[in-house]
Amino acid sequence: xxxxxxxxxTEGLTVIDTVNSxxxxxxxxxxxxxxTISAPSGYNETVGxxxxxxxxxxxxxxFTYSSGSNSYSWDNTQYRxxxxxxxEDFTIYFFRVF
Numbered sequence: 250x251x252x253x254x255x256x257x258x259t260e261g262l263t264v265i266d267t268v269n270s271x272x273x274x275x276x277x278x279x280x281x282x283x284x285t286i287s288a289p290s291g292y293n294e295t296v297g298x299x300x301x302x303x304x305x306x307x308x309x310x311x312f313t314y315s316s317g318s319n320s321y322s323w324d325n326t327q328y329r330x331x332x333x334x335x336x337e338d339f340t341i342y343f344f345r346v347f
Contacts, residue, residue: 270296271344279310279339282332284325285318289343292319298344303336310335 255262274297275289281301294314299321301309310323321341325332 266334269346271346273342274345275343277341277343279341281337282335283323285320285322286341287318287320288314292345294342296345296347298346300342300344302340302342304338304340305336307336308334309339312341 254265256265257263274292277286279286291315299312301312303309310325310331312321314321325335325337328335
């Protein structure tokens with residue numbers, strides 16, 4: 250029950266009953282120009298999301314989710330502007346959204 254509380258969102262003033270929240274369920278460190286990181290047990294893209302924080306101030310890699318192996322992979326060699334501008338040192342935060 251929101252008790253009439255509202256917050257400002259990109260859609261304007263919103264009753265907090267309709268706002269989703271998220272909880273960090275795990276973190277993983279990634280490094281290198283390509284690789285794979287396993288998602289935590291019970292995680293899937295239906296109930297979760299990821300957020301990537303680079304530790305070297307470069308662009309975050311693009312990740313591909315594999316539901317079969319429940320993992321994310323990346324490959325920096327596929328960028329047309331060169332992999333020198335894409336992070337090879339980052340942290341992935343796994344969120345459960347509810």
